[in-house]
Amino acid sequence: MAHIHFIGGEKGGVGKSLTARVLAQYMIDREIPFIGFDTDRSHGALMRFYSGYASPVVMDHYEALDVIVEAAAEQPERRILVDLAAQTHDALVRWMDDAGVINMADEMGMTIHYWHVMDSGKDSVDLLQKLLDRFGTGLKYVLVRNQVRGNDFSTLEQSGEQARALQLGAQIVSIKKLNETVMNRIDAGSSSFWKAKTSHDSTDGGLGMMDRQRVKMWLRDVYREIDDVGV
Numbered sequence: 001m002a003h004i005h006f007i008g009g010e011k012g013g014v015g016k017s018l019t020a021r022v023l024a025q026y027m028i029d030r031e032i033p034f035i036g037f038d039t040d041r042s043h044g045a046l047m048r049f050y051s052g053y054a055s056p057v058v059m060d061h062y063e064a065l066d067v068i069v070e071a072a073a074e075q076p077e078r079r080i081l082v083d084l085a086a087q088t089h090d091a092l093v094r095w096m097d098d099a100g101v102i103n104m105a106d107e108m109g110m111t112i113h114y115w116h117v118m119d120s121g122k123d124s125v126d127l128l129q130k131l132l133d134r135f136g137t138g139l140k141y142v143l144v145r146n147q148v149r150g151n152d153f154s155t156l157e158q159s160g161e162q163a164r165a166l167q168l169g170a171q172i173v174s175i176k177k178l179n180e181t182v183m184n185r186i187d188a189g190s191s192s193f194w195k196a197k198t199s200h201d202s203t204d205g206g207l208g209m210m211d212r213q214r215v216k217m218w219l220r221d222v223y224r225e226i227d228d229v230g231v
Helices: 016-028 046-051 062-074 091-098 101-108 122-138 154-159 161-167 180-188 192-198 209-227
Strands: 003-008 034-038 054-056 080-084 111-118 139-145 170-177
Touching: 003 016, 003 091, 016 034, 016 046, 016 080, 016 111, 016 139, 016 170, 016 180, 034 062, 046 080, 054 062, 054 080, 054 139, 062 091, 062 139, 062 192, 080 111, 091 101, 091 122, 101 111, 111 122, 122 139, 122 154, 122 161, 122 180, 154 161, 154 192, 161 170, 180 192, 180 209
Parallel strands: 003 080, 003 111, 034 054, 034 080, 111 139, 139 170
Antiparallel strands: none
16 A cells, blocks of 8 residues: 655644654664655755655646655555645645545555644644644544644643544654754754764764764654554
8 A cells, every 4th residue: 555644734843844854764764665755945854854765846836746646656665755845735735636636545545644743832733623624534644743842732632623633543643852952963964863873973964972872762752653653
């Protein structure tokens, strides 16, 4: 069965690209074949950190988006990872509607996953409501509670939208906060997480021994969450 994983959340700065990077590294470490598509024209994280696995996609052109489904159909054993830039929800909906993507996926035995990345604010809850209203049972949802952007998710829990998503079969993944200095150094060096946890060369994006250990422990915890969800 083919699997397409959209990493979204619509709102800028909630951690979509971080989640896409973690999933890319997870698939590399778990030896799961995949190809990434990056929809961010100016700050594409997959193109920056995992360029050997990713290609750009222009959301304004249906032909480019069609490549995502075609790639999944050509090699069903290969996961498709799509990092959605902010403000791309409407373009995604138009493409899915015009091409009948969800119905086609059902006919082909293809599963479409949507990783809804959230910070602790109300905007993320409102966007989740919009997503569930639009797609209902058509997608498999993963709610990503990104603790890098806050760890109080009481607004989500009290809104009823999390419970509604769970009734639709959604699963929850929490991404713990990694030391900010460590994350900044990884980003400044445009390093993959593999490089960050293994490289000893401080002039080439490498971290010190203890910071490498922090990255390893952080990835271990996130990987356990992803293991429970499955890709």
